[in-house]
Amino acid sequence: MPMIVLFTDFGSDGPYVGQMKAVLAQQASETPVIDLLHTAPRFNVRASAHLLAAYISAFPADSVLLGVVDPGVGDVRRKAVAINIMGRWYVGPENGLFDVLAARAMVGQEDVTCREITWRPENLSNSFHGRDLFAPMAARLACGEIPPGVQIDWPVSVAVANDLSEVIFIDHYGNVITGVRASNIASTACLKVDERIIMRANTFCEVAVGQAFCYENANGLMEIAVNQGNAARGLGLAMGSRVAIHE
Amino acid sequence: MPMIVLFTDFGSDGPYVGQMKAVLAQQASETPVIDLLHTAPRFNVRASAHLLAAYISAFPADSVLLGVVDPGVGDVRRKAVAINIMGRWYVGPENGLFDVLAARAMVGQEDVTCREITWRPENLSNSFHGRDLFAPMAARLACGEIPPGVQIDWPVSVAVANDLSEVIFIDHYGNVITGVRASNIASTACLKVDERIIMRANTFCEVAVGQAFCYENANGLMEIAVNQGNAARGLGLAMGSRVAIHE
């Protein structure tokens, strides 16, 4: 069953998500809409791209992902794209948010096709393309229709497929998510922050309360936590902080 | 397709919105429910009324708006109203939240009718009329039924239709929304904060990173932003801060 999955930096609290959902409710009324994240790293397309690449894996293959993390809001030179990566559609501005996914698929010799969508709505605001342009595009794709456009090349550097050895998200517990995939390092490897080695564990209940540790999170990324504590605060980590691998 | 649109100051995080939605899911199970905003200006009916007037325009004409921003929680003298403005139903306490919409419709000689709803549920808590009274009213209206009540006059001063030259919302980017409608000022007019003129642009990508500017937002209000920055913090603006028009 297709679903539309939302991934934005619009904030959960403001008046933006609801307006997008109203469009989807009207134009794809049978399709469930799931909020994956509306607190994607603000204006930070690179961290968001690594986060999305890991977290979309929990969703069905026939989902349509509507992704808007866009520091260049309203740029009319920016293309609107619908990119199909291994069967799943990704809709949003062409600004790099889908590049990590695309690059990894290309490295794995998987199918990636990209369409520039030339269709435009009658009323297109300057600053809210998520509502006016991308939501209608996602609705159509969820209904099995491909909006008018042309197939284009999607030139992504292979290097973009690489992991990102830095903090890409901090959740409300203070858990620190990095762009390092657990499958790319030894199963006993630890993370290092500054010169401090963070011990590895499988999960929270294996370590003492208050203890910092790193582990493979439920979406395959290396994460740093403190059992019943706040790792970001305790270790002085912030978005973009560098981490290293200690084999 | 009708939808029920929620606009409250209940907060997105607390246990209130879910309880209202459970009522709606039971009593109007076929109707989509959309969260427009649950962080409407707290206890601030006037700012909320201007915000609602602008943001409801993005929703279908046959939506039912359930609006509760109510500093006078639980006042039994307060009427419960279902007001029909240009075909759309608004449900909530009679405390001014719908007055801006009503006044503007009246000025434009549009239809406005107001019903005082006299129906009361079997169990009416003292403090959560949103769940116990207004949600069932909205559910019935969405199902095409008008709850028992009487038509009443809705005496709104024409002056209420006027724009509000102050800050009425600050979003999570720090963008500052004012109660000034872009259609009421020249297309080149700027906003002035204290004595500082904020340059006008069409959208973010037209100005340098870090630059403050004002623009017509996607709901027709004048908004102040800093490209990839936080305008509220940068300009020292808060809810209620005055702005002026500089033609």
Place this chain on the structure above:
Amino acid sequence: MPMIVLFTDFGSDGPYVGQMKAVLAQQASETPVIDLLHTAPRFNVRASAHLLAAYISAFPADSVLLGVVDPGVGDVRRKAVAINIMGRWYVGPENGLFDVLAARAMVGQEDVTCREITWRPENLSNSFHGRDLFAPMAARLACGEIPPGVQIDWPVSVAVANDLSEVIFIDHYGNVITGVRASNIASTACLKVDERIIMRANTFCEVAVGQAFCYENANGLMEIAVNQGNAARGLGLAMGSRVAIHE
């Protein structure tokens, strides 16, 4: 009509709730899913248990409650349970979250049955059993199917049924919810904070703006508020602060 009700400490903002909802949308597509609370007291099972016991009462008897507040994330010795209390299913880790409800039902000689669920999904992450284990369990129960398992004893101390005379939640207004049920104290009894008596009222509009008062909230718990103000800040109350009854 059954609905699935979510009660967690996952945070409303992060990437966790959406992943659970995607599972539910796939496995119980006809069942509405309602967010009761995702900001349940973090790592605090006892306060959460009292909060849940009061707030679940607003939901239909045939709801399925999916509850995860789990400081012991990932402990494989921890049983997964589906406990039926007075006809409603509660799904989650066996760690005490449902004990207040169960103890009160037992004291009232109501039916309580508990099943340990032995079914496990093909892919079970170490740290996100909410998504991988409990969501599928809730989906099955909502569809009328009981997942494979065995009936077990649920040994709950009667003392757990007692009220909790402390702060168990602070909402975004700064209203302070306690674990004291109004039905257990005199209708004129007040709460006492330190040595200060907080006057009792029925609701906000009965007291002056800025006045602190206590009242029976819409879910039957004694709550402390300041009319149009922030009670937690004004009275220096935090999670776990003790309150006393003043008859």
